Amino acid sequence: QKEVEQNSGPLSVPEGAIASLNCTYSDRVSQSFFWYRQYSGKSPELIMSIYSNGDKEDGRFTAQLNKASQYVSLLIRDSQPSDSATYLCAVYFGNEKLTFGTGTRLTIIP
């Protein structure tokens, strides 16, 4: 069974601090990894893609991938109240189906 694991939270972070979200996955050969943000009652929105080991930065967001340890993380710098949402980690196992974690609920405290 291919699995993607996330801590469900809630994770509370003060405004302006760094929020760190983690995700582990079960298949060492996975190649493609994504982070989605989902506001309550809305559909998931892609915020980061990462395909190779290391860090990838996009504005206030940094995705980190470590294939040997089978984890991918998302850092949000200078957290804003608008970052309060559920963050979904998603992994391709093989080429076909994208498998999602159950998500981490993040709350930014003003």
Next chain:
Amino acid sequence: DVKVTQSSRYLVKRTGEKVFLECVQDMDHENMFWYRQDPGLGLRLIYFSYDVKMKEKGDIPEGYSVSREKKERFSLILESASTNQTSMYLCASTGQNNSPLHFGNGTRLTVT
């Protein structure tokens, strides 16, 4: 920008009714997917399709069927709606394997 459009934002149906959820994408994507999302269970794949008239079962296909008569349109069918099919239904598409999915706005279905 990719646009994935789901026909209804909210839908209320009665137990036993046949329900059609429609999804259209405008980017000529080959791959289309139907998920349902429930609290604590995350996103679960119902069916997917890689081409016209082609379909594959996902992780929870029971009680559902799909239709893909045209490349841009992927329909989810609840043959006989039941209360345990009350959920948020999300359609998604992508142009190639290993690429991110683009989601529609979702349909909140309530079966009474």
